[in-house]
Amino acid sequence: MSDDKDAKKDDSPGNFVWDLVCQDREKGKHGGKVVTRFPPEPNGYLHIGHAKSICLNFGIAQRVPGGQCNLRFDDTNPETEEVEFVESIKADVRWLGFDWGDNLFFASDYFGKLHEYAVAMIEAGAAYVDDRTTEEIRQTRGDFYKPGDEAPGRKRTPAENLALFERMKKGELADGAAVLRAKGDMASTDVKMRDPVMYRIRHARHHRTGDAWCIYPMYDWAHGQSDYIEGVTHSVCTLEFVNHRPLYHWFLDRIGAPEATRPQQIEFARLNLTFTVLSKRKLQELVYGKHVAGWDDPRMPTLAGMRRRGFTPEAIRAFCDRIGVSTKDSVVDVSLLEHALREDLNARCPRVMAVLRPIKVTLENFPEGEVWEIDAPYDPEKPDGPSRKVPFSRELYIEADDFMENPPKKFFRLSPGAEVRLRYACIIKCKEVKKDGAGNVTELVCTYDPDSRGGTPKDGRKIKATLHWVSAKHAASAEVRLYDRLFRVENPLSGEGKDEWLSHLNPSSLEVLANAKVEPSLTGAIAGHAVQFERLGYFVVDPDAKPGALVFNRTITLKDTWANIAAKGEG
RNA sequence: UCCGGCGUCGUCUAAUGGCAGGACAGCGGAUUUUGAUUCCGCUUACCGGGGUUCGAAUCCCUGCGCCGGAACCA
Numbered sequence: 001m002s003d004d005k006d007a008k009k010d011d012s013p014g015n016f017v018w019d020l021v022c023q024d025r026e027k028g029k030h031g032g033k034v035v036t037r038f039p040p041e042p043n044g045y046l047h048i049g050h051a052k053s054i055c056l057n058f059g060i061a062q063r064v065p066g067g068q069c070n071l072r073f074d075d076t077n078p079e080t081e082e083v084e085f086v087e088s089i090k091a092d093v094r095w096l097g098f099d100w101g102d103n104l105f106f107a108s109d110y111f112g113k114l115h116e117y118a119v120a121m122i123e124a125g126a127a128y129v130d131d132r133t134t135e136e137i138r139q140t141r142g143d144f145y146k147p148g149d150e151a152p153g154r155k156r157t158p159a160e161n162l163a164l165f166e167r168m169k170k171g172e173l174a175d176g177a178a179v180l181r182a183k184g185d186m187a188s189t190d191v192k193m194r195d196p197v198m199y200r201i202r203h204a205r206h207h208r209t210g211d212a213w214c215i216y217p218m219y220d221w222a223h224g225q226s227d228y229i230e231g232v233t234h235s236v237c238t239l240e241f242v243n244h245r246p247l248y249h250w251f252l253d254r255i256g257a258p259e260a261t262r263p264q265q266i267e268f269a270r271l272n273l274t275f276t277v278l279s280k281r282k283l284q285e286l287v288y289g290k291h292v293a294g295w296d297d298p299r300m301p302t303l304a305g306m307r308r309r310g311f312t313p314e315a316i317r318a319f320c321d322r323i324g325v326s327t328k329d330s331v332v333d334v335s336l337l338e339h340a341l342r343e344d345l346n347a348r349c350p351r352v353m354a355v356l357r358p359i360k361v362t363l364e365n366f367p368e369g370e371v372w373e374i375d376a377p378y379d380p381e382k383p384d385g386p387s388r389k390v391p392f393s394r395e396l397y398i399e400a401d402d403f404m405e406n407p408p409k410k411f412f413r414l415s416p417g418a419e420v421r422l423r424y425a426c427i428i429k430c431k432e433v434k435k436d437g438a439g440n441v442t443e444l445v446c447t448y449d450p451d452s453r454g455g456t457p458k459d460g461r462k463i464k465a466t467l468h469w470v471s472a473k474h475a476a477s478a479e480v481r482l483y484d485r486l487f488r489v490e491n492p493l494s495g496e497g498k499d500e501w502l503s504h505l506n507p508s509s510l511e512v513l514a515n516a517k518v519e520p521s522l523t524g525a526i527a528g529h530a531v532q533f534e535r536l537g538y539f540v541v542d543p544d545a546k547p548g549a550l551v552f553n554r555t556i557t558l559k560d561t562w563a564n565i566a567a568k569g570e571g
Numbered sequence: 572u573c574c575g576g577c578g579u580c581g582u583c584u585a586a587u588g589g590c591a592g593g594a595c596a597g598c599g600g601a602u603u604u605u606g607a608u609u610c611c612g613c614u615u616a617c618c619g620g621g622g623u624u625c626g627a628a629u630c631c632c633u634g635c636g637c638c639g640g641a642a643c644c645a
């Protein structure tokens with residue numbers, strides 16, 4: 001089949017949802033049409049967990065000829081939803097690389113239609129108004145072991161219920177005074193079926209419909225019907241909705257949706273990540289509790305935060321491909337995300353040099369005033385490819401971490417009497433260590449080997465370490481923000497206490513270095529420019545940067561075998 | 572005491588009654604002017620117990636464990 005060929009064009013791995021979609025197409029269900037949807041509630045920012053759902057839903061639509069994925073905002077709760085969130089969500093989906101075309105919808109588009117359906121249900125005696133208190137309704141619902149009691153409203157005539165519902169709609173009743181309930185089965189073992197609430201009263205301004213309505217549909221009433229109205233074929237959601245599936249189907253029955261054209265709800269496991277919290281509520285707490293600087297704080301797992309941190313859409317999509325999709329609760333190791341990130345950045349970032357914690361080096365035998373303009377490739381694996389000039393002179397900065405006065409055995413960087421290579425420049429040897437009154441190293445006096453220009457010594461002797469450096473006189477200053485994992489424990493939510501998870505915040509998730517030194521080629525770098533600082537990691541220019549005031553965010557470090565060895569040595 | 576879902580390397584995920592494979596992590600090695608990258612190699616798994624079958628991760632029974640469910644949230 002030519003369809004098969006189309007489906008195999010991309011190399012995305014399959015998963016059980018994709019399998020179901022393929023089976024349905026083979027059976028000719030929905031005439032072979034596939035329509036999915038991504039249905040965020042605009043009450044917060046999108047995070048990496050949403051990315052999994054976005055990649056799944058838009059991914060399926062992309063892989064099917066004529067496939068369609070709607071972006072539908074599930075905006076049925078005016079008290080928590082805002083335009084700011086719908087705009088950020090649209091921007092994030094676009095940034096991730098997906099396009100909903102003309103298929104931008106809102107559940108609030110269907111308020112009128114939903115109301116018609118509800119009225120028809122009341123007329124058919126399938127729904128009624130319950131005007132007791134929330135507390136009474138809760139208490140008469142029964143529990144897991146006992147059936148509930150039937151509400152008095154059930155006995156009213158359709159005409160009476162219609163009149164009451166009309167009063168609800170007109171705003172004659174206060175918030176909480178009454179709800180519309182479907183006549184389910186108060187004795188059902190499935191608590192969801194015990195006369196589910198369809199509408200509640202909220203005298204609140206809605207971000208789109210304004211004050212047109214004061215009754216708002218509940219999720220179970222709105223969602224399946226919205227799917228149906230849009231012609232969605234596969235309604236993919238997360239596992240916590242498995243319990244809602246019978247009700248999803250039941251409401252479709254009530255409105256008379258023909259079996260052949262109705263959507264099918266399919267559930268998959270939401271993403272969990274080690275060292276990360278992904279619940280919307282927790283993310284809100286981090287933002288509103290000022291534990292982070294905002295929704296786009298580079299430590300946040302929000303797409304806005306990750307973007308600012310320096311993640312690429314490609315890395316996130318590759319990650320989503322690799323974690324797969326299943327119906328098993330799972331926790332993905334964050335190192336898999338980091339791997340996908342490094343893999344992508346490694347392939348796209350030019351290599352440059354920057355010194356984060358400068359320590360001064362003076363080459364005592366290097367002529368005062370002389371400057372080498374070294375031609376250094378942006379991609380060392382392509383020595384003849386694009387390059388930039390890097391000035392080298394008598395006074396340099398190297399990384400403080402690259403010098404130890406009393407080095408352990410396996411440390412092969414600079415120490416008194418030791419030789420190292422300065423990348424692309426030459427071999428130097430440490431002659432003298434200068435210190436201040438407190439015993440801090442302030443300067444290293446070194447000599448350079450004039451026969452090693454370029455970095456290769458004439459006599460062919462082996463130099464184990466190569467250090468990055470910048471010329472003191474030529475370097476630009478920059479602020480560098482060193483980001484690390486927001487939590488220091490693998491499962492921040494493991495504790496019992498309500499706010500215990502906050503105690504697991506990593507106190508050193510952000511370290512700001514005010515006086516880093518970067519090579520002059522970086523002087524005019526603009527926000528979003530991503531580079532590798534050789535031997536350190538991947539960095540991106542932050543939007544806070546201004547002309548003459550560079551600001552870099554560390555996206556992620558390079559893998560660091562030495563750090564592991566050093567850490568073990570201490571243990 | 573109820574209803575529903577789920578159990579495969581440390582982690583994530585394949586297998587659709589026929590050799591339990593991949594990725595990440597870890598460990599070891601080669602190359603390296605980034606202790607990076609790249610390359611090579613290694614360790615490690617079918618929740619337990621029965622049954623059906625020539626043959627079971629897969630089908631059946633049973634036990635156990637984990638997750639979700641009693642909002643006028645989604």
